[in-house]
Amino acid sequence: GQIAREGPLAGQLAFAQVNLGVDVDRTEASLLGAAITEHAPVLDGLEVLPGGVALAKTTVPETEFIGLAFAVVVLILAFGSVLAMGLPLAVAVAGVGAGVGLTALLSGLLTVPDYSTIVAIMIGLGVGIDYALFIVVRHREGLHEGLSPRDATTRAMDTAGRSVVFAGLTVVLSLLGILLIGLASLSGLAIGASVTVLVTMISSITLLPALLGVVGPRVEVTRWRGLVMAGFVAVALLGVGFGVPALTTGGAVLALVTLFASFVVRPLRRAVPRRAVKPVNETLAYRWSRTIQRNPRRWLLVGTVVLVVLASPILGLRLGVADEGNHPVGTPTRSAYDLLADGFGDGFNGPFIITAQPGADGSLTAVDSLRSALSAAPGVAAVSEPVLDDPAAPRAAVMTLIATTAPQDKATTDLVGDLRDRVIPAAVAASGLDVNITGSAAANVDYTAYLSGKLVVFFGAVLTLSFVLLMLVFRSVLVPLKAVVMNMLSLAAAFGVVVAVFQWGWGADFFGISGAPIDAPLPLILFAIVFGVSMDYEVFLLSRVREEYAKTGDAARSVADGLASTARVITAAAAIMIVVFGSFVLEADRGSKLFGFSLALAVFLDATLVRMVLVPATMELLGHRNWWMPKWLDRILPRLAVEATGHDAPALADVVPSELDAPTAGDQRERVGV
Numbered sequence: 001g002q003i004a005r006e007g008p009l010a011g012q013l014a015f016a017q018v019n020l021g022v023d024v025d026r027t028e029a030s031l032l033g034a035a036i037t038e039h040a041p042v043l044d045g046l047e048v049l050p051g052g053v054a055l056a057k058t059t060v061p062e063t064e065f066i067g068l069a070f071a072v073v074v075l076i077l078a079f080g081s082v083l084a085m086g087l088p089l090a091v092a093v094a095g096v097g098a099g100v101g102l103t104a105l106l107s108g109l110l111t112v113p114d115y116s117t118i119v120a121i122m123i124g125l126g127v128g129i130d131y132a133l134f135i136v137v138r139h140r141e142g143l144h145e146g147l148s149p150r151d152a153t154t155r156a157m158d159t160a161g162r163s164v165v166f167a168g169l170t171v172v173l174s175l176l177g178i179l180l181i182g183l184a185s186l187s188g189l190a191i192g193a194s195v196t197v198l199v200t201m202i203s204s205i206t207l208l209p210a211l212l213g214v215v216g217p218r219v220e221v222t223r224w225r226g227l228v229m230a231g232f233v234a235v236a237l238l239g240v241g242f243g244v245p246a247l248t249t250g251g252a253v254l255a256l257v258t259l260f261a262s263f264v265v266r267p268l269r270r271a272v273p274r275r276a277v278k279p280v281n282e283t284l285a286y287r288w289s290r291t292i293q294r295n296p297r298r299w300l301l302v303g304t305v306v307l308v309v310l311a312s313p314i315l316g317l318r319l320g321v322a323d324e325g326n327h328p329v330g331t332p333t334r335s336a337y338d339l340l341a342d343g344f345g346d347g348f349n350g351p352f353i354i355t356a357q358p359g360a361d362g363s364l365t366a367v368d369s370l371r372s373a374l375s376a377a378p379g380v381a382a383v384s385e386p387v388l389d390d391p392a393a394p395r396a397a398v399m400t401l402i403a404t405t406a407p408q409d410k411a412t413t414d415l416v417g418d419l420r421d422r423v424i425p426a427a428v429a430a431s432g433l434d435v436n437i438t439g440s441a442a443a444n445v446d447y448t449a450y451l452s453g454k455l456v457v458f459f460g461a462v463l464t465l466s467f468v469l470l471m472l473v474f475r476s477v478l479v480p481l482k483a484v485v486m487n488m489l490s491l492a493a494a495f496g497v498v499v500a501v502f503q504w505g506w507g508a509d510f511f512g513i514s515g516a517p518i519d520a521p522l523p524l525i526l527f528a529i530v531f532g533v534s535m536d537y538e539v540f541l542l543s544r545v546r547e548e549y550a551k552t553g554d555a556a557r558s559v560a561d562g563l564a565s566t567a568r569v570i571t572a573a574a575a576i577m578i579v580v581f582g583s584f585v586l587e588a589d590r591g592s593k594l595f596g597f598s599l600a601l602a603v604f605l606d607a608t609l610v611r612m613v614l615v616p617a618t619m620e621l622l623g624h625r626n627w628w629m630p631k632w633l634d635r636i637l638p639r640l641a642v643e644a645t646g647h648d649a650p651a652l653a654d655v656v657p658s659e660l661d662a663p664t665a666g667d668q669r670e671r672v673g674v
Contacts, residue, residue: 012343013339013340013342013343013344015340015343015344015348018055020032020054027114029054029055030055030056030057032050032055033050033054033055033056033057033332033333034057036048036049036050036055037049037050037332049332049335049336049339050332050333050336051324051332051333051336051337051340051349052324052333052336053324053333055332055333056324056327056331056332056333057331057332057333063241063583063584063586063587064121064122064125064241064580064583064584065237065238065240065241065583066237066238066241066242066579066583066586067125067241067576067579067580067581067582067583068089068093068125068237068241068580069234069235069237069238069241070234070575070576070579070580071085071088071089071129071576071579071580072085072089072230072231072233072234072237073231073234074572074575074576075088075089075133075572075576076227076230078568078569078571078572079137079140079572080222080272080274080275081140081219081220081221081222082222082223082226082227082229082230083215083218083219083221083222083226084136084137084140084219085230086230087132087136087208087211087212087215087219088128088129088132088133088136088208089129090211091128091131091132091200091203091204091207091208091211092124092125092128092129092131092132092200093125093128094203094207095124095128095196095199095200095201095202095203095204095207096120096121096124096125096128096196096200098199098203099120099124099195099196099197099198099199099200100117100120100121100124100196102195102196102199103116103117103120103191103192103195103196106188106191106192106195107188107192110184110187110188110191111184111185111187111188112185112188112189112191112192113185113186113188113189115189115591115592115595116188116189116192116193117192118584118592118595119189119192119193119525119529119595120192120193120195120196121196122529122580122581122584122595122596122599123171123193123196123197123529123533123599124193124196124197124200125580126533126576126577126580126581126599126603127167127168127171127197127200127201127533127536127577128200128203128204129573129576129577129580130533130536130573130576130577131164131167131168131200131201131204132204132208133569133572133573134160134163134164134540134569134573135156135157135160135161135164135204135205135208135209136156136208136212136219137160137568137569138155138156138159138160139152139153139155139156139212139219140152140219140220141156142155142156143217143219143220144277149212149213149216149217149219150213153209153212153213156212157205157209159543159547160540161204161205161209162543163539163540163543164201164204164205165201165205166469166473166539166640167201167535167536167539167540168197168198168200168201168204169201170466170469170532170535170536170539171194171197171529171532171533171535171536172194172197172198172201172532173462173465173469173532174462174465174466174527174528174529174531174532174535175190175193175194175197175528175529175532176190176191176194177190177458177461177462177465177528178190178458178524178525178528179191180454180457180458180461181451181454181458181524182454183450183451186521186524186525189521189525190528193529197532220274221271222271222272223262223268223269223270223271223272224267224268224269224270224272225258225259225261225262225268225269227272228258228268229255229258229259232251232252232254232255232258233251233252233255234251235247235250235251235254236248236249236250236251236252236255237251238251239251241583241586242586280561280564280565281560281561281564283564283567283568284567285563285564285567285568286560286561286563286564288563288567288612289559289560289563289564289616290560292612292613292616292617292620293556293559293560293616293617293620296616296617296618296620296621297617297621299613299614299616299617300613300614300617300618300621302613303609303610303613303614303617304489304614306493306609307489307490307492307493307605307609308489308493310493310494310496310497310605311489311492311493311495311496312496313496313497313499313500313504314492314495314496314499316499316503316504317495317499317503317518318410318503318517318518319448319451319452319517319518319519319520319522319523320408320413320444320445320448320516320517320518320519320520321407321408321444321447321448321517321519321520322408322516322517322519322590322591323337323349323350323406323407323408323516324336324337324349325337325338325341325349325406325408325514325516326408326513326514326516326590327589327590328512328588328589331588337349341406344402345381345402345404346403346404346405346406346409347381347402347403347404347405347406347407347412347441348402349406349407350403350406350407350412350439350440350441350444351400351401351402351439351440351441352400352401352402352403352416352419352437352438352439352441352442353398353399353400353401353437353438353439353442354370354374354383354398354399354400354401354435354436354437355396355397355398355435355436355437355438356370356386356396356397356398356399356428356433356434356435357395357396357433357434357435358395358433358434359428359431359432359433359434363431364386364388364394364396364397364433365431366427366428366430366431366433367386367397367399367433368386369427369431370424370427370428370433370435371383371385371386371399372427373423373424373426373427374399374401374419374423374424374427377415377418377419377423378415378418379403379404379405379411379412379414379415379418380401380402380403380404380415381402381403381404382401382402383399383400383401383402384399384400384401385399386398386399387399401419401437403415403441407440407441407444408516408517410517412441412445413445413448416437416441416442416445417445419437420437424437447520448517448520451520451521451523451524452520454524455523455524458524458527459527462527462528462531463484463488466480466483466484466531466535467480467481467484468480469640470483470484470535470538470539471629471637472637472638472639472640473539473543473640474542474543474546474627475627475629475634475637475639476626476627476628476629477628477629477630477633478622478625478626478628479542479626479627482618482622483535483538483542486610486614486615486618487530487531487534487535487538487606487610489610490534490602490605490606490609490610491526491527491530491531491534491602493605494526494530494598494601494602494605495523495526495598497601498518498522498594498597498598498601499518501513501597502515502516502518502590502593502594502597503515503516503517503518511585511593511597512588512593513590513593516590518594519591519594522594522595522598525595526595526598526599526602529599530598530599530602530603530606533577533603533606534602534603534606534610537570537573537574537606537607537611540566540569540570541562541563541566541570541611541615542562544561544562544565544566545558545559545561545562545563545619546558546562546627547562548561548562548565549627555619555623555624555626555627556620556623559616559619559620560616563612563615563616567612570607570611571607574603574604574606574607574611575607577600577603578600578603578604578607579600581595581596581597581599581600581603582596582597582600583596584596584597585597585600
């Protein structure tokens with residue numbers, strides 16, 4: 001241990017290092033930290049704090065219940081049916097529960113990071129509600145058209161069910177793309193999250209149809225008791241999410257009271273009047289689509305400019321690993337970090353370990369010269385005396401180097417590069433000593449550099465795979481191309497805002513954070529999740545547009561009809577996903593805030609600017625060319641069908657056989673009578 005000899009805490013602060021065994025996992029280390037905190041009061045007159053990320057307290061997030069409460073309210077308001085609300089939630093929760101359970105089993109075989117559960121819950125709830133919701137909505141459309149419950153379910157599975165399978169597999173493949181990085185911890189995260197999505201998707205196409213068969217036409221009937229009970233359930237879920245037991249208990253009790261009271265109070269058993277279903281061409285979404293289609297170039301320019309402006313801070317992105325100075329104020333880990341920084345200097349929380357082995361001359365005599373060179377380097381606060389493994393016949397020497405700056409600072413990253421590239425080579429040139437730098441701060445620098453070097457490979461693989469899959473499904477070259485470009489643009493915009501908030505510190509007080517580097521794995525994880533989710537919305541929307549186009553051959557009308565048919569469900573699904581993700585901003589941990597904010601913002605931008613502005617604008621400008629594919633390519637590619645069986649969209653050549661060289665989008669619209 002050491003005692004602070006200088007500064008305001010001289011003689012009042014002592015430090016001791018605890019080395020954990022290699023078989024101690026994160027959970028056991030966290031329990032050790034809790035035990036130290038619990039038994040510290042018995043040391044009369046001393047304040048004992050466990051520091052270091054390994055001993056930090058781990059908590060299971062509960063804010064996802066806020067998202068569930070919001071989902072209850074949104075689904076009832078949007079669709080006016082308690083069963084139409086309850087079925088997607090039940091299927092999503094069942095899928096997530098099974099997926100998280102399987103991930104826990106896999107953790108015995110794989111290296112699964114502790115935050116993988118948070119990520120799995122986030123994405124599992126989001127996509128699980130989405131998938132089940134799309135099927136339920138399509139089922140209800142069949143009932144409104146006079147189909148029997150069985151036939152309505154069959155058609156829903158033949159249309160929305162196909163889209164769910166394709167969308168789910170797209171998310172799974174996007175997540176599994178992280179395996180290309182080659183890091184065990186990230187691979188475990190990818191497998192855990194993909195398993196959760198896969199199980200949730202399977203529950204949507206198996207459990208949900210069974211439940212629809214059980215409830216039958218009752219999915220269209222909502223009684224006042226169900227409506228009141230759903231409200232109290234939402235209150236109970238909010239109580240769990242905000243950690244208010246009284247609210248949880250009160251909501252649950254009132255829900256049960258309502259149920260029993262309905263046997264006595266007849267009005268509670270009456271059905272809630274159903275809202276009239278508007279024709280598609282009278283909906284707000286249809287009118288909005290037509291507004292965009294009247295001036296597609298203007299709206300395309302406006303939407304693109306907004307996204308580019310939001311994305312501009314990404315030019316200043318600095319990846320890294322945030323240190324313990326970003327833990328919540330008042331926690332033992334943060335308090336220990338601050339005390340060490342005050343007593344021993346900012347760099348004391350991230351010491352470098354310098355190792356030296358004999359060079360060509362077989363001796364370590366140059367170690368002292370190395371130590372002198374390291375001590376004189378800019379940015380170095382102190383270097384310890386060399387420790388030899390065997391004083392009689394030394395084969396290695398170890399020194400501890402303390403930087404003047406904190407582990408997460410850019411100056412510390414620059415110091416690692418300077419020591420490796422300039423200081424150490426110059427100091428050992430004559431002796432040939434084999435010198436290396438390790439320690440948590442140096443390891444984080446290497447970790448960040450490694451991940452940064454893999455970004456291009458990962459992004460390229462996922463983008464190429466998504467392009468090919470969409471091309472196979474929609475038999476088009478331009479539709480998948482613009483989908484990839486627009487999704488990348490919305491992701492860049494989300495990243496730009498994340499840099500401004502979490503790196504530059506804009507609004508830091510509101511979020512309860514301080515500016516720090518963006519966690520190095522975030523671009524990979526965010527890209528995999530959001531790109532997969534955005535492809536979900538792309539598939540749901542475009543499959544409906546293509547279905548309408550197959551029926552009418554009218555390129556412009558099919559866009560408006562497709563958007564109008566899916567806008568309400570996409571908006572509701574996106575709103576739920578935004579709140580599910582955004583609720584994690586309420587967690588104390590900076591990593592949870594960062595992931596939650598990033599995912600919520602990316603989904604928001606995708607569901608608004610991309611889905612409601614850029615997609616109708618670009619599809620209007622392209623007209624029939626949206627569905628163009630060279631005949632030679634169409635012949636050699638296998639066929640995948642997402643839209644209902646029997647709907648084969650007419651090829652471009654069948655619609656405008658001699659006018660593939662149309663000069664302008666305006667001329668093309670005139671030809672097809674728009």
